[in-house]
Amino acid sequence: MAKEGKGFFGAICSLFASIPVVKSVKKASKSRKTKSKKAKSKLKLKNLFKILKRSVRKRKAKFMRKPINS
Structure with missing residues (x-):
């Protein structure tokens, strides 16, 4: 049955839920x-994960393109 202390619509909803x-x-x-x-x-x-993979690839490619100064 309807529970008390729920208000009018709350009581109706709990009645339907039963x-x-x-x-x-x-x-x-x-x-x-x-x-x-x-x-x-x-x-x-x-x-x-797609975005992270893409950013890692970009960083890796950037690192590989850098000339080695020795």
């Missing part, structure tokens, strides 16, 4: 959100 079908839909949407968040963070990491 229905099994709504619970399963809510769970599914939550897992979908977490999956998309994980995918986004993976993509961000992938892009970050």
Whole structure:
């Protein structure tokens, strides 16, 4: 049933959440959100590694082009 101390809309939401079908839909949407968040963070990491690799290559190439003064 509705919990006290949540306000009008909070009480209505908790009432709807007690229905099994709504619970399963809510769970599914939550897992979908977490999956998309994980995918986004993976993509961000992938892009970050790409940028780091590129900068390392540039530095390496710059170092190799420098003439050796001996």
